Amino acid sequence: MTPQEISFTNAFNANRPTLALFAKCTTKDELHIVRDTFFLGMASQLCPKEYESLRTSIITDPSKLTKHPKGLESMITAARASLGWKDLVDALHATADAVGSDLDDIWMTLEAGRLEWLGALNSAHPLKVILKDALKNDNERTKKDEVDAKMVWMYALSLSVPKLSEVSETWRKAVNMDDKMNPLKNYNVDLWDCRKDEWKLLDLGVQEAAERGGSSVNDAWEA
Incomplete structure (x- = not known):
């Protein structure tokens, strides 16, 4: 594996607990909160520049996962409202594409x-x-x-x-x-x-x- 692939795999494994929260969702909105929390957690490890640009807008540290999607809503609402949200998501997808991973398909x-x-x-x-x-x-x-x-x-x-x-x-x-x-x-x-x-x-x-x-x-x- 290349260094990029190793870094991506490590980040993905570290954020598996977030993905697992999909099983507690009861609505599509809750699912999208979990999805974006997963993206945010991945980006915090793989896209430090883009993550840092919106970090101060986030109310809750994404590493401190709650046991239910509703507990993540405030953090994700703040992140989505940040001017740097689109850049962060785009950077994460570019990183995933570079190692042959389709995050949208996985989600x-x-x-x-x-x-x-x-x-x-x-x-x-x-x-x-x-x-x-x-x-x-x-x-x-x-x-x-x-x-x-x-x-x-x-x-x-x-x-x-x-x-x-x-x-x-x-x-x-x-x-x-x-x-x-x-x-x-x-x-x-x-x-x-x-x-x-x-x-x-x-x-x-x-x-x-x-x-x-x-x-x-x-x-x-x-x-």
């Missing part, structure tokens, strides 16, 4: 995954409430009942993941579902068998969507 992969997962969670939330309430009010519920409920919810999640359109349609047919938007209509528990190959594909697809969104299916179900 957009995270942002797209998070927004897709949030959209799926929001769309499936009303059904999740119904399923959770049914379990809570069933004094004779079993572990299998919870597994069955979770399967219905996961199917609902899959409807909001474009990559899973064919997989979710295959499962709809496998369980004789008339209305894909209402999996509880004419629900037949015997057909909803998690051992079926069709389910394994849907299960894996939803798990992967959760990972792209910085979460897991189990964590989302328990939330």
